[in-house]
Amino acid sequence: MPETLLQVTEVSKGFPGVLALDKVSxxxxxxxxxxxxxxxxxxxxxxxxxxxxxxxxxxxxxTYKGKEVRFQDSREASAAGIGIIYQELNLIPHLTVxxxxxxxxxxxxxxxxxxxxxxxxxxxxxxxxxxxxIDPATRLNELSISKQQMVEIAKALSHDSxxxxxDEPTSALTESEIDELFKVIHTLRNRGVGIIYxxxxxxxxxxxxxxxxxxxxxxxxxxxxxxxITMDEIIQKMVGRKLENMFPxxxxxxxxxxxxxxKHLVRTGILKDISFDxxxxxxxxxxxxxxxxRSELARAIFGADPITSGDILMDGRKLDIHSPVDAIRxxxxxxxxxxxxxxxxxxxxxxxxxxxxxxxxxxxxxxxxSRTQELQATQTFVDELEIHTSSLTQVVNNLSGGxxxxxxxxxxxxxxxxxxxxxxxxRGIDVxxxxxxxxxxxxxxxxxxxxxxxxxxxPEILGMxxxxxxxxxxxxxxxxxxxxxxxxxxxxxxxGLNPEAVQAGLAAAQNR
Amino acid sequence: xxxxxxxxxxxxxxxxxxLAVAPFARKLSLDKLMISLAFVALIIIxxxxxxxxxxxxxxxxxxxxxxxxxxxxxxVTFTIITGGIDLSIGSVVALSGTVAVMAAxxxxxxxxxxxxxLASGVLCGFLxxxxxxxxxxxxxxxxxxxxxxxxxxxxxxxxxxxxPAPDAFGHLGNDTLFRYSRQFPGIAYPxxxxxxxxxxxxxxxxxxxxxRYTYAVGSNEEAxxxxxxxxxxxxxxxxxxxxxxAALTGIILASRMVTSQPNGGVSYELNAIASSVIGGTSxxxxxxTVGGAVIGSFIIGILAVxxxxxxxxxxxxxxxxxxxxxxxxxxxxFRYQKK
Numbered sequence: 001m002p003e004t005l006l007q008v009t010e011v012s013k014g015f016p017g018v019l020a021l022d023k024v025s026x027x028x029x030x031x032x033x034x035x036x037x038x039x040x041x042x043x044x045x046x047x048x049x050x051x052x053x054x055x056x057x058x059x060x061x062x063t064y065k066g067k068e069v070r071f072q073d074s075r076e077a078s079a080a081g082i083g084i085i086y087q088e089l090n091l092i093p094h095l096t097v098x099x100x101x102x103x104x105x106x107x108x109x110x111x112x113x114x115x116x117x118x119x120x121x122x123x124x125x126x127x128x129x130x131x132x133x134i135d136p137a138t139r140l141n142e143l144s145i146s147k148q149q150m151v152e153i154a155k156a157l158s159h160d161s162x163x164x165x166x167d168e169p170t171s172a173l174t175e176s177e178i179d180e181l182f183k184v185i186h187t188l189r190n191r192g193v194g195i196i197y198x199x200x201x202x203x204x205x206x207x208x209x210x211x212x213x214x215x216x217x218x219x220x221x222x223x224x225x226x227x228x229i230t231m232d233e234i235i236q237k238m239v240g241r242k243l244e245n246m247f248p249x250x251x252x253x254x255x256x257x258x259x260x261x262x263k264h265l266v267r268t269g270i271l272k273d274i275s276f277d278x279x280x281x282x283x284x285x286x287x288x289x290x291x292x293x294r295s296e297l298a299r300a301i302f303g304a305d306p307i308t309s310g311d312i313l314m315d316g317r318k319l320d321i322h323s324p325v326d327a328i329r330x331x332x333x334x335x336x337x338x339x340x341x342x343x344x345x346x347x348x349x350x351x352x353x354x355x356x357x358x359x360x361x362x363x364x365x366x367x368x369x370s371r372t373q374e375l376q377a378t379q380t381f382v383d384e385l386e387i388h389t390s391s392l393t394q395v396v397n398n399l400s401g402g403x404x405x406x407x408x409x410x411x412x413x414x415x416x417x418x419x420x421x422x423x424x425x426x427r428g429i430d431v432x433x434x435x436x437x438x439x440x441x442x443x444x445x446x447x448x449x450x451x452x453x454x455x456x457x458x459p460e461i462l463g464m465x466x467x468x469x470x471x472x473x474x475x476x477x478x479x480x481x482x483x484x485x486x487x488x489x490x491x492x493x494x495x496g497l498n499p500e501a502v503q504a505g506l507a508a509a510q511n512r
Numbered sequence: 513x514x515x516x517x518x519x520x521x522x523x524x525x526x527x528x529x530x531l532a533v534a535p536f537a538r539k540l541s542l543d544k545l546m547i548s549l550a551f552v553a554l555i556i557i558x559x560x561x562x563x564x565x566x567x568x569x570x571x572x573x574x575x576x577x578x579x580x581x582x583x584x585x586x587x588v589t590f591t592i593i594t595g596g597i598d599l600s601i602g603s604v605v606a607l608s609g610t611v612a613v614m615a616a617x618x619x620x621x622x623x624x625x626x627x628x629x630l631a632s633g634v635l636c637g638f639l640x641x642x643x644x645x646x647x648x649x650x651x652x653x654x655x656x657x658x659x660x661x662x663x664x665x666x667x668x669x670x671x672x673x674x675x676p677a678p679d680a681f682g683h684l685g686n687d688t689l690f691r692y693s694r695q696f697p698g699i700a701y702p703x704x705x706x707x708x709x710x711x712x713x714x715x716x717x718x719x720x721x722x723x724r725y726t727y728a729v730g731s732n733e734e735a736x737x738x739x740x741x742x743x744x745x746x747x748x749x750x751x752x753x754x755x756x757x758a759a760l761t762g763i764i765l766a767s768r769m770v771t772s773q774p775n776g777g778v779s780y781e782l783n784a785i786a787s788s789v790i791g792g793t794s795x796x797x798x799x800x801t802v803g804g805a806v807i808g809s810f811i812i813g814i815l816a817v818x819x820x821x822x823x824x825x826x827x828x829x830x831x832x833x834x835x836x837x838x839x840x841x842x843x844x845x846f847r848y849q850k851k
Contacts, residue, residue: 302738324738324739324740325742327740328740336738341732341734342735343735344735345728345731345732345798347799348728348798352728356728356735356741357740359721359725363721366720367720367721368719368720411739
């Protein structure tokens with residue numbers, strides 16, 4: 001029986017309004033690669049943050065190398081030998097490899113200045129342990145992303161880490177870089193390091209994973225030997241629930257009238273020959289994993305990012321879109337994923353945000369703004385969308401997430417948009433507000449607006465849309481009728497697998 | 513997050529989140545009140561301690577002396593609201609005043625000479641805007657470059673020498689309106705210009721589309737772009753307004769001296785920025801008012817005059833004004849961090 005390195009026993013963690021982890025148990029052995037999978041919000045990240053000392057558990061225990069531990073912060077965890085590599089690299093581009101590895105604890109000479117030769121030699125030794133040939137004196141930004149990731153691993157190892165947590169380590173890597181990473185993971189495993197490997201890319205697990213634990217809704221659903229479980233079972237356990245009555249009923253059927261046509265849209269390296277239509281009165285979903293190019297597709301249509309080639313047609317007429325100004329003029333609206341970063345002017349007031357995209361409506365003569373008209377228009381939307389605010393001139397930064405989202409929607413409704421592209425419209429907002437936004441999307445589609453919804457929440461895609469596009473690495477891998485599809489099928493296409501390939505892969509796995 | 517749980521707790525959203533916000537809005541106006549109170553307090557303190565401070569003559573002098581800082585402060589407020597800065601103001605002051613005097617000296621009518629001077633300042637602002645939006649340079653660098661270039665140009669074309677202007681050139685800076693007696697020596701033209709500039713640009717910033725866009729760009733540039741606002745144009749206009757205000761200042765100063773001042777205006781931009789910032793403009797962009805800039809420059813003006821009458825040296829004034837800048841901005845920072 002292999003030695004247990006880290007044992008999580010019945011750990012719970014709550015945040016206001018949400019129980020993120022509910023009596024979760026998890027075991028990591030010495031020298032294994034243990035995959036952790038689950039949908040967004042299943043609790044993976046919360047558990048990782050508890051293991052790495054960022055959060056403290058509300059209940060339950062952590063046992064590390066036979067002793068019960070409680071890390072007060074990430075320094076304590078990393079000093080104890082638990083290293084974490086986040087999806088976004090935490091390195092300083094302008095420093096050298098060695099300087100990055102030893103940042104904050106540079107070796108000193110007896111005179112107190114930094115001992116560069118020793119630092120470089122030590123860095124060399126650590127990189128050698130990973131079988132990597134990187135010159136420690138290279139500046140980090142001269143390395144490829146995968147090499148930078150190796151440096152991040154080396155940095156974690158320089159703390160003599162015995163547990164290494166990797167959160168979506170392959171999301172930014174190319175195929176060959178992934179192979180390189182897997183080699184390093186093999187090396188580490190052979191040295192007895194326990195590795196927790198979090199990934200949405202189920203297809204890549206077979207190359208490296210020994211055991212797998214599936215999370216759902218903040219609970220541990222199952223832990224299995226990877227060889228003893230099929231891909232189907234994994235996906236079923238990840239999804240594992242029926243859709244509840246949390247979506248408004250759809251009251252209309254989409255028409256066959258093409259509102260928007262996208263033809264052979266290409267943005268070099270990001271979007272690969274994407275074609276699809278949006279029909280009047282339909283809700284079209286766009287699904288895909290992180291980095292699949294969903295937001296990029298929306299931004300390209302909206303003119304926010306340049307496109308390399310391809311056509312966008314509305315009512316059969318070709319549109320000339322070079323900037324958001326053009327797209328807005330043609331009635332296309334994009335409600336971005338990050339409300340605060342690129343959706344709202346958060347220091348400005350509610351009414352100023354609502355009228356921002358359509359000042360012509362409230363400033364007819366000499367471009368002078370009519371406050372009366374502006375406040376009237378805002379009042380209409382505050383009533384119609386039930387925006388909870390203390391006044392029309394409230395600074396939007398002080399509104400709740402759901403109300404902020406409604407302000408963004410009001411902005412585009414005021415513009416009389418014909419196509420509304422919602423990018424993760426319900427992220428970070430509470431349940432009641434979610435329902436209100438779904439109801440609004442339903443109503444818009446009934447009024448003949450083409451609604452496009454990008455979402456990482458598959459239940460939301462299945463509950464709200466008429467059709468769903470699935471993207472994988474910038475390519476459209478499927479256009480599915482929502483009624484005839486399932487989470488499993490969407491996940492497969494999103495992972496770049498088509499159903500036949502999955503079956504073949506499963507057969508191969510069973511013969512292993 | 514649990515979907516099944518969510519389905520069970522489907523209930524109207526709690527209204528608490530949006531109701532708990534009113535105090536912040538109240539605090540905002542409180543800050544404006546504080547600055548105005550500080551302003552009034554200064555007047556009272558100096559009136560009580562310096563015998564001749566609150567006299568008609570002194571107030572008129574104060575208004576005249578402060579008019580130029582105010583005009584520059586209003587201009588730079590536009591660039592700061594967009595999230596930028598203009599360091600070239602002092603050089604543009606020298607350049608535009610000198611250009612106007614040179615034009616007058618070759619025999620052009622005074623009004624035309626002054627218009628040409630104004631145009632030179634607007635051109636500098638336009639170039640600033642083009643460099644910042646087109647070449648995507650940080651405003652600090654772009655306007656630092658313009659500060660040197662404009663200064664270099666004015667020194668080159670004049671050989672660094674001041675030249676007298678025709679007498680008629682001096683009317684704008686030295687004549688007054690409503691002169692009744694020795695007790696009331698009249699209000700100088702620059703004071704009227706200041707009031708006009710404040711009203712016009714205050715209206716522009718508060719009431720017009722372009723003014724609204726100025727705030728929007730400074731508050732969130734990407735959101736503005738995605739809302740169909742022509743961000744580049746908004747920024748260029750802000751720098752042109754700043755250039756215009758600097759040029760106006762340059763012409764007023766040249767007119768008061770009735771000479772060109774190629775070496776004048778050095779570090780005026782710093783006073784302008786200080787007055788804007790004291791008046792509550794945030795260097796992070798998105799926040800600021802014309803009224804704030806006016807009060808800010810009058811606080812600087814009153815401190816300068818009041819301290820002089822108290823017998824404090826210019827050096828001491830510098831210390832006091834510096835402390836005021838730091839304290840007022842620290843106050844702002846404190847306010848935003850508490851949020």
